[in-house]
Amino acid sequence: MSYLVVSSLADMPATVLEHGAAGVVTLINADTPVERPASIEPKRHLFLGMNDITTPTDGLTHPGADHLDRLLEFGHRWDRTAPLAVHCWAGISRSTAAAYILALAINPELDEQALAEELRRRAPSATPNALLVQLADEKLGRGGRMVAAIRSIGRGADAFSGTPFVVPLTL
Numbered sequence: 001m002s003y004l005v006v007s008s009l010a011d012m013p014a015t016v017l018e019h020g021a022a023g024v025v026t027l028i029n030a031d032t033p034v035e036r037p038a039s040i041e042p043k044r045h046l047f048l049g050m051n052d053i054t055t056p057t058d059g060l061t062h063p064g065a066d067h068l069d070r071l072l073e074f075g076h077r078w079d080r081t082a083p084l085a086v087h088c089w090a091g092i093s094r095s096t097a098a099a100y101i102l103a104l105a106i107n108p109e110l111d112e113q114a115l116a117e118e119l120r121r122r123a124p125s126a127t128p129n130a131l132l133v134q135l136a137d138e139k140l141g142r143g144g145r146m147v148a149a150i151r152s153i154g155r156g157a158d159a160f161s162g163t164p165f166v167v168p169l170t171l
Contacts, residue, residue, distance in 0.1 A: 002080040004099045006123065007164035008091035013037050015085055015164045022082035025074060027094035030061060046074040052093045054131040063094070063132040068101070068139055075102040080169075091162035097128035099167040101136040104146065107169050112142060114171050116149035122166065125159035
């Protein structure tokens, strides 16, 4: 089984190349230009335009059910023959939430708490977007366990940008 790899926008091209990623998930402000790496076919690039916020705010786009549905559908279409790259602006919040969500959706046997702790171990700055995690917890029927697990690891270390890291699909 393959894996997910998380990065910032700045690190995404090198991360895709280094890991031989087969696809890319972009979670970033809708008006942010993102150049798709030449090795990624257009149908293997999912662009989800949203701001990194956890409550609705005038003039901004908060993560919503449509974003989550598109993320899950894209993740289920991923054939797992090569890694899937997931990035946002800094590689700290939206992308770490999306990778956490995808890992649990793809492998429902994963333990929410164990995966959250592994996420923290691999990415000290990770602070998964709480709204995206909450929406996924409800959609995936996880009974609040995803929210509780992410809450338990707390806010990540302060950083301008996260360091690329792998999220496994099995522990």
